[in-house]
Amino acid sequence: MHTSQDLRGAEAVRLEAVSKSYGRGSGRVAALRGLGMSFGHGTFTAVMGPSGSGKSTFLHCAAGLVRPSSGRVTVGGIDLSGLDDAELTRLRRDRIGFVFQSFNLLPALTVSQNIALPLRLAGQRPDEGLVRAVVRRVGLSERIGHLPAQLSGGQQQRVAIARALVTRPTVVFADEPTGALDTRAAASVLTLLRESVDTAGRTLVMVTHDPVAASYADRVVFLADGAFAGELHRPTADAVAARMTRLGAWEDEPRHRSMPQAHGRRS
Numbered sequence: 001m002h003t004s005q006d007l008r009g010a011e012a013v014r015l016e017a018v019s020k021s022y023g024r025g026s027g028r029v030a031a032l033r034g035l036g037m038s039f040g041h042g043t044f045t046a047v048m049g050p051s052g053s054g055k056s057t058f059l060h061c062a063a064g065l066v067r068p069s070s071g072r073v074t075v076g077g078i079d080l081s082g083l084d085d086a087e088l089t090r091l092r093r094d095r096i097g098f099v100f101q102s103f104n105l106l107p108a109l110t111v112s113q114n115i116a117l118p119l120r121l122a123g124q125r126p127d128e129g130l131v132r133a134v135v136r137r138v139g140l141s142e143r144i145g146h147l148p149a150q151l152s153g154g155q156q157q158r159v160a161i162a163r164a165l166v167t168r169p170t171v172v173f174a175d176e177p178t179g180a181l182d183t184r185a186a187a188s189v190l191t192l193l194r195e196s197v198d199t200a201g202r203t204l205v206m207v208t209h210d211p212v213a214a215s216y217a218d219r220v221v222f223l224a225d226g227a228f229a230g231e232l233h234r235p236t237a238d239a240v241a242a243r244m245t246r247l248g249a250w251e252d253e254p255r256h257r258s259m260p261q262a263h264g265r266r267s
């Protein structure tokens with residue numbers, strides 16, 4: 001088993017020999033094969049790999065949305081395999097934040113209501129001061145009463161990030177959070193994600209296809225054929241793109257054939 005260790009800080013998430021297969025018999029697909037990985041508290045990791053390498057399956061197993069066929073996942077030291085479905089749902093609600101490519105905001109709720117939703121679902125009365133502070137932190141104070149349809153894509157994603165952070169989760173999983181955004185909006189979203197790690201000490205795991213997005217992370221972990229295929233610390237977009245090229249990632253994706261430009265890169 002290959003193990004990618006992040007040695008800074010204690011572990012927020014750990015996968016040990018995680019395998020996941022779909023289907024049966026001749027239709028069986030091994031999406032993850034004995035994956036071992038850990039993610040330290042207060043770190044930002046990007047997960048990359050060619051199409052079909054297992055990134056989504058990894059994210060779903062690590063977030064307790066899908067149960068592995070074998071192996072172990074722990075979040076904040078809690079072994080997910082020991083939890084029944086109700087306990088798993090509670091753990092996801094209390095300890096895990098999600099950010100999706102398509103924002104997934106509730107259209108009938110305002111910015112502040114969307115952000116407060118996880119607190120309400122947890123049975124808490126949202127502290128208005130806290131919600132306002134979170135809205136301010138994501139730069140949307142003037143939009144606090146707006147509906148999602150009245151916001152740009154980048155603004156909607158900032159609301160989704162605020163919603164993921166408001167419960168102070170152990171880890172936030174982001175699945176292609178900039179996939180639907182233009183370069184400028186993507187840069188503001190990535191800067192916000194970076195700040196949530198640097199100033200609020202959150203732990204972030206982000207699946208992305210974009211080497212520029214990955215360059216905002218502390219570390220990039222590569223998957224190939226459902227297994228660990230290397231990592232880069234303090235990645236640059238060019239180094240990430242070169243590694244992806246070696247993994248054959250762009251062969252079916254003409255839009256990725258050129259090397260990334262330096263826009264949006266962190267210094």
Ligand SMILES: Nc1ncnc2c1ncn2[C@@H]1O[C@H](COP(=O)(O)OP(=O)(O)OP(=O)(O)O)[C@@H](O)[C@H]1O
Pocket residue numbers: 022023029030031049050051052053054055056057058
């Ligand atoms: N529900 C499913 N049933 C059967 N096979 C599946 C299912 N989900 C994923 N797979 C297969 O598992 C493998 C890994 O898929 P996964 O979606 O995790 O890869 P990925 O790296 O996220 O791909 P992409 O970058 O294209 O989104 C693929 O071969 C895929 O076809």
